Amino acid sequence: MQQLLQQAQKMQQDLAAAQEELARTHVEGSAGGGLVKATVTGAGELQGLVIDPKAVDPEDTETLADLVVAAVRDANNAAQELQQRKLGPLAQGLGGMPGLPF
Template sequence: MFPGGQPDMAQLLKQAQQMQEQLVAAQEELAQREVTGSAGGGLVTATMTGSGDVTAITIAPAVVDPDDLETLQDLVVAALHDAKRAADELAASTMGPLAGGLGGGAGGGLGLPGF
């Protein structure tokens, strides 16, 4: 079962509360940080927060061709994908330390089988 007997429920609850506080702080940090993705060698850029909210799209005048809107649309989509990739990387690095769970036991979680 558990080394040394039963788990200390007060300690587990304290760890859960600390983890919750760290998670909220990490989510707030992600919401405040911005990343930028680009396409077409920087002709189109997309800026979004670490939590995934798009805050800006910048389009160079040189890429605006009324006879070729499809290329512009593709560049906007590609810039958004690049920004999303950057936001995902930021989230992984920010939330990574929290992914181990509580208790540090094998398998993470609460250190309890199945959790």
């Protein structure tokens, strides 16, 4: 039983370390052939947005807004894939252990 608890603690520490690494890792998404680029952390926090001047049309701000949303969505999808690669195996290892939130 003690060995099982130690293993669970080790897995929790590994999970916490992976989550910290995700918070420090940046991924990028883009839309409009690269006219709008969004950068988010691996945890999904928006860190930056770059808009090419070619994407700015004062007469059509709706398209620009759509491009921004699409770029952020693309970046968040990349962050979710990164989370799955980093946390998936750890979370699966913790799943099914009594008293753990997975």
